[in-house]
Amino acid sequence: MSAVRIEVVRSGGFAGRTRRAAVETDGRPDAPEWHALADRALAAAPPPGSGGGVPDGFHYGISAGGRTAHWADPYLTEEQAELVERVLAEGR
Numbered sequence: 001m002s003a004v005r006i007e008v009v010r011s012g013g014f015a016g017r018t019r020r021a022a023v024e025t026d027g028r029p030d031a032p033e034w035h036a037l038a039d040r041a042l043a044a045a046p047p048p049g050s051g052g053g054v055p056d057g058f059h060y061g062i063s064a065g066g067r068t069a070h071w072a073d074p075y076l077t078e079e080q081a082e083l084v085e086r087v088l089a090e091g092r
Contacts, residue, residue: 003031006038008087009061012053012072021091037086038064040079060084 003026011018025031041062053059053072060071062083071080 003027004035004038004065006034006064006083006087006091007062008084008091010058010084010088012057012059014056019088021088023087023091035065037079037083038062041077041083042067042069044077044080 003024005022005024007020007022009018009020023034025034028034042064054074057073059073060076060080062069062071062080076084
């Protein structure tokens with residue numbers, strides 16, 4: 001698989017701040033792991049009725065490989081939560 005830019009935008013929360021981070025997979029030895037995690041995270045559809053999330057919860061935008069999806073707390077899957085955590089921790 002070619003290089004992919006995986007980007008996470010987290011907004012909202014109690015303070016109402018927006019945080020962005022991205023990971024470029026080009027040249028990373030763990031690139032296949034990142035690609036697989038992003039694919040699993042983006043494949044999951046938000047559950048019915050999860051539109052607005054919860055008061056003071058975070059809203060997430062996840063983009064990778066030309067695809068973008070949006071979710072809100074507390075409706076992230078385990079893969080989505082892991083991807084968000086990893087990108088915000090390791091990304092720039």
